[in-house]
Amino acid sequence: MAAQTLPPGPQAARNIIQILQLMRNFQRDLLGFTGGNFARYGGIWKIEAGKETQYMIAEPDLIQEILVKQSDKFNKSSDYKNTDKGLARFLGNGLVTSDGDFWKRQRKLVAPAFHTKRIEAYAQTMVDATQAMLDRWQGQTKLDIDDEMMRGTLQIVVKTLFNVDISADAKRIGDAMSALQELVGNNSMVEAFLPLWVPTPQRARSKKAVRDLDEIVYRLITEWRKVGKDNGDLLSMLLLARDDDGNGMNDKQVRDEAVTLFLAGHDTTANTLNWTWYLLAQNPDIEAKLHDEIDTVLGGNLPTLADLRRLPYSEMVIKESMRLFPPAYFFGRVTIDDVQLGDFFAPKGTGIGVSSYSVHRDPRFWDEPEAFRPERFSPENAENIRKYAYIPFGGGPRVCIGNSFAMMEAELMLVMIAQRYQMRLSPGQVVEPNPLLTMKPKGGLPMRIEERKVSRPQSVSSQKLEAV
Numbered sequence: 001m002a003a004q005t006l007p008p009g010p011q012a013a014r015n016i017i018q019i020l021q022l023m024r025n026f027q028r029d030l031l032g033f034t035g036g037n038f039a040r041y042g043g044i045w046k047i048e049a050g051k052e053t054q055y056m057i058a059e060p061d062l063i064q065e066i067l068v069k070q071s072d073k074f075n076k077s078s079d080y081k082n083t084d085k086g087l088a089r090f091l092g093n094g095l096v097t098s099d100g101d102f103w104k105r106q107r108k109l110v111a112p113a114f115h116t117k118r119i120e121a122y123a124q125t126m127v128d129a130t131q132a133m134l135d136r137w138q139g140q141t142k143l144d145i146d147d148e149m150m151r152g153t154l155q156i157v158v159k160t161l162f163n164v165d166i167s168a169d170a171k172r173i174g175d176a177m178s179a180l181q182e183l184v185g186n187n188s189m190v191e192a193f194l195p196l197w198v199p200t201p202q203r204a205r206s207k208k209a210v211r212d213l214d215e216i217v218y219r220l221i222t223e224w225r226k227v228g229k230d231n232g233d234l235l236s237m238l239l240l241a242r243d244d245d246g247n248g249m250n251d252k253q254v255r256d257e258a259v260t261l262f263l264a265g266h267d268t269t270a271n272t273l274n275w276t277w278y279l280l281a282q283n284p285d286i287e288a289k290l291h292d293e294i295d296t297v298l299g300g301n302l303p304t305l306a307d308l309r310r311l312p313y314s315e316m317v318i319k320e321s322m323r324l325f326p327p328a329y330f331f332g333r334v335t336i337d338d339v340q341l342g343d344f345f346a347p348k349g350t351g352i353g354v355s356s357y358s359v360h361r362d363p364r365f366w367d368e369p370e371a372f373r374p375e376r377f378s379p380e381n382a383e384n385i386r387k388y389a390y391i392p393f394g395g396g397p398r399v400c401i402g403n404s405f406a407m408m409e410a411e412l413m414l415v416m417i418a419q420r421y422q423m424r425l426s427p428g429q430v431v432e433p434n435p436l437l438t439m440k441p442k443g444g445l446p447m448r449i450e451e452r453k454v455s456r457p458q459s460v461s462s463q464k465l466e467a468v
């Protein structure tokens with residue numbers, strides 16, 4: 001075994017004042033603080049606070065070790081699994097928060113719901129929801145694009161997850177999800193240090209959101225079990241899934257997986273689109289090329305799933321947007337064994353933070369990394385991208401299960417919206433990333449929307465979806 005060399009890093013925070021200062025640095029400017037340390041120490045550095053040690057990683061070879069080669073030596077970060085303060089208080093023991101044999105069984109059970117054939121059937125739902133959104137926009141000139149993208153992707157996830165007619169519940173689901181989103185990953189210092197028995201407005205909102213969501217999801221599960229047949233939705237797939245011994249999931253487990261897919265499945269895609277609109281508004285030449293492709297291929301018609309293959313530039317735009325602003329900008333793990341990571345030793349219990357944001361902007365792997373250049377993802381250029389320097393969906397056994405679903409959704413929404421509108425920022429408008437659980441634009445994304453002067457697709461099925 002190599003010598004047990006530890007990575008470099010800033011001075012350890014040992015007393016409470018130093019720990020508070022460190023937390024403040026993280027909270028004030030997480031991306032700047034971590035980016036500065038990557039520039040100073042390289043692709044692996046450590047941070048020590050009290051008894052906790054965390055290694056921060058943005059080095060492709062080490063990312064491959066963590067996500068793929070030695071993935072069995074890592075669990076999901078214990079922060080996620082904290083049922084009092086972490087993600088697990090909302091998600092329970094679903095795919096995002098579970099580990100080990102339990103996670104393996106669940107992954108196998110959930111995977112069929114995301115097989116290509118199955119998710120292809122969702123393309124029409126995505127087109128319908130986007131069309132409903134565009135109809136809502138008629139006559140508008142200014143919108144909070146962040147709100148709109150969230151609403152659109154929420155509508156899609158509600159419909160694909162629970163195909164049944166739950167429009168009466170849709171608003172409650174939407175409200176509960178928004179409350180969860182606001183809370184998850186947004187713990188203030190006060191929240192972090194206040195004992196759990198102290199009631200705060202944030203804790204009250206979070207409890208109500210979980211109660212509302214549970215009430216609806218359990219009811220849908222009970223209703224489904226009475227009939228017991230495939231409705232074409234993701235919930236049916238969860239309820240029909242059987243392991244090698246012929247056993248299915250109990251209600252609690254189905255609930256945890258459904259809420260996990262719900263939370264993981266729309267905020268991420270909405271933010272991909274948010275950043276895409278922001279980048280297109282700043283790069284009119286790229287926007288013009290995108291419009292050209294859309295107008296030539298679709299000729300004013302609504303897109304179908306088959307059209308996506310003929311819209312390669314649109315896909316490149318999405319991929320490049322996720323490079324600059326990866327919605328999942330940071331993945332947390334903890335070592336469950338002693339691990340050698342390249343030259344460095346990570347004892348059992350070390351926290352690990354993989355920064356997709358930093359590796360996606362590292363000048364060693366990306367020429368002019370700050371520039372928005374979809375051509376990086378053209379077929380001839382994409383093969384030269386360094387392995388594990390581009391990880392918007394993670395990698396290895398825990399790679400995003402909704403990867404293809406998300407790409408299909410983002411592309412369909414992008415082409416339908418860009419076919420009809422272009423978004424503009426106000427002069428001098430500053431848009432900053434807000435790295436919460438996912439990377440959002442801080443304070444929303446108010447933009448002007450301008451109708452394009454091209455032949456317009458017919459509104460066909462916007463009535464099919466009730467507004468969320």
Ligand code: HEM
Nearest residue numbers: 095096264265268269328331392393394398400401402406
């Ligand atoms: C652009 C949109 C999306 C992005 C950028 C994204 C990104 C990611 C990433 C990076 C991971 C791995 C995290 C880690 O290794 O710790 C992940 C996992 C996951 N994603 Fe996504 N995701 C997106 C959309 C979706 C959708 C649409 C769904 C479901 C409908 C989904 C469901 C999940 C689940 C369940 C996991 C956990 C998988 C496991 O650990 O087995 N995601 N996602």
